[in-house]
Amino acid sequence: xxxxxxxxxxxxxxxxxxxxxxxxxxxxxxxxxxxxxxxxxxxxxxxxxxxxxxxxxxxxxxxxxxxxxxxxxxxxxxxxxxxxxxxxxxxxxxxxxxxxxxxxxxxxxxxxxxxxxxxxxxxxxxxxxxxxxxxxxxxxxxxxxxxxxxxxxxxxxxxxxxxxxxxxxxxxxxxxxxxxx
Amino acid sequence: xxxxxxxxxxxxxxxxxxxxxxxxxxxxxxxxxxxxxxxxxxxxxxxxxxxxxxxxxxxxxxxxxxxxxxxxxxxxxxxxxxxxxxxxxxxxxxxxxxxxxxxxxxxxxxxxxxxxxxxxxxxxxxxxxxxxxxxxxxxxxxxxxxxxxxxxxxxxxxxxxxxxxxxxxxxxxxxxxxxxxxx
Numbered sequence: 001x002x003x004x005x006x007x008x009x010x011x012x013x014x015x016x017x018x019x020x021x022x023x024x025x026x027x028x029x030x031x032x033x034x035x036x037x038x039x040x041x042x043x044x045x046x047x048x049x050x051x052x053x054x055x056x057x058x059x060x061x062x063x064x065x066x067x068x069x070x071x072x073x074x075x076x077x078x079x080x081x082x083x084x085x086x087x088x089x090x091x092x093x094x095x096x097x098x099x100x101x102x103x104x105x106x107x108x109x110x111x112x113x114x115x116x117x118x119x120x121x122x123x124x125x126x127x128x129x130x131x132x133x134x135x136x137x138x139x140x141x142x143x144x145x146x147x148x149x150x151x152x153x154x155x156x157x158x159x160x161x162x163x164x165x166x167x168x169x170x171x172x173x174x175x176x177x178x179x180x181x
Numbered sequence: 182x183x184x185x186x187x188x189x190x191x192x193x194x195x196x197x198x199x200x201x202x203x204x205x206x207x208x209x210x211x212x213x214x215x216x217x218x219x220x221x222x223x224x225x226x227x228x229x230x231x232x233x234x235x236x237x238x239x240x241x242x243x244x245x246x247x248x249x250x251x252x253x254x255x256x257x258x259x260x261x262x263x264x265x266x267x268x269x270x271x272x273x274x275x276x277x278x279x280x281x282x283x284x285x286x287x288x289x290x291x292x293x294x295x296x297x298x299x300x301x302x303x304x305x306x307x308x309x310x311x312x313x314x315x316x317x318x319x320x321x322x323x324x325x326x327x328x329x330x331x332x333x334x335x336x337x338x339x340x341x342x343x344x345x346x347x348x349x350x351x352x353x354x355x356x357x358x359x360x361x362x363x364x
Contacts, residue, residue: 039242042286107255133259140284142242142256 041140041159048075048150049138053128056105056113063128065102065154072180073150074101076124077136079108080116082144084163089120091164096123099177103127106136106144149173151180188317216253221261228268235264235274239281240291248291 043049053063065073076092078085092101103124105113110129117127130136139148142161149158158176160168217236223229236250241257249257249264260281267277281289293299340348 039288040286042283132262133255134263137259137263138284140286142285 039142039161041156043140043148043156044159046156047154048148048156049135051130051135051138053104053130053135056103056110056127056129063102063104063126065150068100068102068125069154070152072099072152072177074099075104075139075148075150076101077104077106077130077139077141077144077146078116079106079144080112081108082106085116085145086120088145088163088165089123091166091169092123093121095164095169095173096125100125104130104135106130106141107133147173149176149180216251216257217261221258221265223265223269228265231274232261232265232268235268235277236261238278238291239264240289242285242289 048065050065055061055063065075074092074095095101101123103126105127107130108116109131113127113129117124128135133141139146145163146159146161147164148156151157157180158172160172162168164173217233223232233250237248239249239260241247241249241252241254241260243254243256244252247257249260263281264277267280272280278290287293287296287299293302295303
């Protein structure tokens with residue numbers, strides 16, 4: 001009866017192991033290193049998709065990213081119906097002093113987009129209309145706003161899903177932009 | 182046979198839960214509401230059935246654990262349309278899946294591909310089954326050893342008849358104790 005049985009401790013050790021793994025996962029989620037809703041982009045390092053889109057101001061003309069090649073670009077997917085897009089509007093306005101920003105209005109009506117820009121400011125050098133969301137699929141967009149940093153060779157260097165907060169801009173975007181220069 | 186009944190029941194239980202858990206029964210027994218609307222469907226029934234099959238393999242990225250076949254989300258609808266556009270353009274199923282994978286990553290596939298970093302995920306169930314078999318076999322062998330140790334004592338001629346009588350008396354005593362315990 002009093003014989004020492006190592007197998008007695010197997011469940012205890014197994015439980016402690018699981019508890020440690022779970023605790024580490026929880027810790028990294030709480031500290032913000034791991035966000036389960038944030039998907040890694042597989043397009044980083046690849047050429048930005050060039051889906052021809054009609055311009056907001058001119059139905060006949062097309063938005064071609066190729067026209068902007070040779071300079072770094074910020075491509076921002078937004079929509080008038082998207083609340084976080086309103087929140088990030090001032091940040092984009094500020095960024096537009098440092099980099100050319102291309103807007104892609106995702107699944108939006110022209111009149112609504114125009115109204116949105118009048119109300120919240122227009123930081124965009126050009127705006128393409130992705131009315132049916134086809135360009136969004138080509139870019140791997142799963143929700144607006146999403147922002148892509150394109151290098152001078154037309155490759156995607158960085159991507160952020162969600163609004164550009166001050167934290168995201170200072171800790172991620174600005175260092176990435178500095179790296180390109 | 183009756184001795185092994187508990188084990189057999191446990192094994193059958195595992196088999197049933199495996200079949201249910203793996204979803205082998207669900208398409209026939211449980212009908213789920215479909216998000217697909219009539220105007221989305223393709224006229225060609227062969228292409229449409231391929232589209233449905235592909236849709237079931239693709240994750241709706243905003244609802245995360247639904248396929249685009251099940252989801253009502255806007256993005257799921259757009260992805261269903263994308264699948265159908267590519268099918269009509271003559272793409273193969275594999276080409277469509279790999280195209281979406283190139284845009285959205287492995288995450289868009291509901292079944293993660295077998296790769297180095299998903300090896301543990303795929304092999305863990307097999308590992309657990311092997312571990313279970315090993316534990317069961319180990320327990321059985323120990324039971325057999327105790328049984329044969331008992332038999333060895335009864336067959337051993339070097340034990341005197343007096344000792345044998347003492348062994349038998351102790352055994353009876355032990356059995357009586359066991360009986361009392363179980364009551």
